[in-house]
Amino acid sequence: MSVSAYVLIQTDAGKASIVAAEVRALDGVASAEGITGPYDVIARAGADTINDLGRFVVSKIQMVNGVRRTLTCPIVEL
Amino acid sequence: MSVSAYVLIQTDAGKASIVAAEVRALDGVASAEGITGPYDVIARAGADTINDLGRFVVSKIQMVNGVRRTLTCPIVEL
Amino acid sequence: MSVSAYVLIQTDAGKASIVAAEVRALDGVASAEGITGPYDVIARAGADTINDLGRFVVSKIQMVNGVRRTLTCPIVEL
Amino acid sequence: MSVSAYVLIQTDAGKASIVAAEVRALDGVASAEGITGPYDVIARAGADTINDLGRFVVSKIQMVNGVRRTLTCPIVEL
Amino acid sequence: MSVSAYVLIQTDAGKASIVAAEVRALDGVASAEGITGPYDVIARAGADTINDLGRFVVSKIQMVNGVRRTLTCPIVEL
Amino acid sequence: MSVSAYVLIQTDAGKASIVAAEVRALDGVASAEGITGPYDVIARAGADTINDLGRFVVSKIQMVNGVRRTLTCPIVEL
Amino acid sequence: MSVSAYVLIQTDAGKASIVAAEVRALDGVASAEGITGPYDVIARAGADTINDLGRFVVSKIQMVNGVRRTLTCPIVEL
Amino acid sequence: MSVSAYVLIQTDAGKASIVAAEVRALDGVASAEGITGPYDVIARAGADTINDLGRFVVSKIQMVNGVRRTLTCPIVEL
Numbered sequence: 177m178s179v180s181a182y183v184l185i186q187t188d189a190g191k192a193s194i195v196a197a198e199v200r201a202l203d204g205v206a207s208a209e210g211i212t213g214p215y216d217v218i219a220r221a222g223a224d225t226i227n228d229l230g231r232f233v234v235s236k237i238q239m240v241n242g243v244r245r246t247l248t249c250p251i252v253e254l
Numbered sequence: 255m256s257v258s259a260y261v262l263i264q265t266d267a268g269k270a271s272i273v274a275a276e277v278r279a280l281d282g283v284a285s286a287e288g289i290t291g292p293y294d295v296i297a298r299a300g301a302d303t304i305n306d307l308g309r310f311v312v313s314k315i316q317m318v319n320g321v322r323r324t325l326t327c328p329i330v331e332l
Numbered sequence: 333m334s335v336s337a338y339v340l341i342q343t344d345a346g347k348a349s350i351v352a353a354e355v356r357a358l359d360g361v362a363s364a365e366g367i368t369g370p371y372d373v374i375a376r377a378g379a380d381t382i383n384d385l386g387r388f389v390v391s392k393i394q395m396v397n398g399v400r401r402t403l404t405c406p407i408v409e410l
Numbered sequence: 411m412s413v414s415a416y417v418l419i420q421t422d423a424g425k426a427s428i429v430a431a432e433v434r435a436l437d438g439v440a441s442a443e444g445i446t447g448p449y450d451v452i453a454r455a456g457a458d459t460i461n462d463l464g465r466f467v468v469s470k471i472q473m474v475n476g477v478r479r480t481l482t483c484p485i486v487e488l
Numbered sequence: 489m490s491v492s493a494y495v496l497i498q499t500d501a502g503k504a505s506i507v508a509a510e511v512r513a514l515d516g517v518a519s520a521e522g523i524t525g526p527y528d529v530i531a532r533a534g535a536d537t538i539n540d541l542g543r544f545v546v547s548k549i550q551m552v553n554g555v556r557r558t559l560t561c562p563i564v565e566l
Numbered sequence: 567m568s569v570s571a572y573v574l575i576q577t578d579a580g581k582a583s584i585v586a587a588e589v590r591a592l593d594g595v596a597s598a599e600g601i602t603g604p605y606d607v608i609a610r611a612g613a614d615t616i617n618d619l620g621r622f623v624v625s626k627i628q629m630v631n632g633v634r635r636t637l638t639c640p641i642v643e644l
Numbered sequence: 645m646s647v648s649a650y651v652l653i654q655t656d657a658g659k660a661s662i663v664a665a666e667v668r669a670l671d672g673v674a675s676a677e678g679i680t681g682p683y684d685v686i687a688r689a690g691a692d693t694i695n696d697l698g699r700f701v702v703s704k705i706q707m708v709n710g711v712r713r714t715l716t717c718p719i720v721e722l
Numbered sequence: 723m724s725v726s727a728y729v730l731i732q733t734d735a736g737k738a739s740i741v742a743a744e745v746r747a748l749d750g751v752a753s754a755e756g757i758t759g760p761y762d763v764i765a766r767a768g769a770d771t772i773n774d775l776g777r778f779v780v781s782k783i784q785m786v787n788g789v790r791r792t793l794t795c796p797i798v799e800l
Binding site for chain 5: 646698718
């Protein structure tokens, strides 16, 4: 895949564990882990283009029950 | 129009695409595009006065289904 | 160009006007305007790939004197 | 004046008191008070147009020694 | 009153105007105005003690329909 | 307990007082107090491990009615 | 003391440990601990009035070398 | 190692690339990548205890030239 990103996820209260599990099971997601701090789950996802990545986040990750906000941070080789 | 602004929009999960389309169709909106990062949609809107602009954001953009928060950034010629 | 982005720029105090002018003059920048609110200047830039875009922001926009922080928001067709 | 705004000011450490006093003394500033929380000083300023207001913040308020960031919030009659 | 504060209010989408009017009508509130930016309404309120002020915000201002979040910034004479 | 943390809690409008009382009553919570500013309640909690602490916040504190967001800040001996 | 507050402190890079130690040694500070997350040190301080507290933060805590920003959160009995 | 964390890093303007390379070379850091958005570099680091992790971030990562702020997000198995 040519574009990868870290997706920082805020969940509804009490939903971090189940959100991490469901996001981890999505095709295109390499990992999803619970974290403490301003975000509750961090996932790494990939797609062919930035448009595909944007659509994946909106149509798949944000559709997981308990996801409140996502912050997509595309990885760039500087 | 004498006052223009960028309006940074956060949407409900999964609603960025439809929000962008509906905001783009509003009279007074020049453009509305999906973006990744802390905001989901960025629109450019104009009005005759800052009061008109404020009313437009509250009564039109915020009334679009799926809009959660807006951040209005008036353009200033410095 | 295949990837475009809005770049939200925070400047050092008193530098918004000159930063907007210098960023606007960069190759690859379509527009740069002063705004009020949490950000001081908003620019629209394009590049061939997300990596090129990332490098452009770090090596050109962030190198403009008076730029403190940038927030790159790639445009996605959702 | 046709445009007024609250300006939320973050100062350098230890400078809130002197910043409040200097901002209060500026022509066009109606009040400036120290506050606790994410901002250190809140001022109320007015100008003829939004452009004048933007220029005033950049060229006068941000020029006060000890001002780190300002957040201009134009007042709108909704 | 011995403690005054600015209260920065975020409202539900489309509710800024009515929230400003209802907050303005509360006893103990000196002013409430609509603003653009990260906050939608700014009010100035006073009470006898910081505890009274905290209770007033929670039991009166936050009870106004359409108020989502408040950020209380007590005024301090530095 | 080997890991302690401050937990900064944002509550639903009007719920700070009852949230503080319910969180304070949880086993593993040393204190919970109402505060003004970006957060509404601050609690201090402890657990045997960072994993236990994370689970405690998600399964106990976030389950208290009226808790909207929590920000867990583990204490570190630097 | 009639007003107490938690003070959330952001430090310059690498300075959290020494800032915690110096703040802890100030008269009027009950505790100061290193934390991870958006803030680096959390202190608890008290004063006779909210004005005294504000002055203490500006003239004592912010004067500690390495303190970049403070966020004062007065405790309120709700 | 018993505690791992993602560390979200903000760098000085223009320094993201060199910061990523230097952080990646630190013992205890598994990866460090450039990203776009509110943070410039994301690293994954591990240590034996949360205290060791906190010390590592303050004494190693924050000591890298060009690092402005770090946000440590410990991974929790929920």
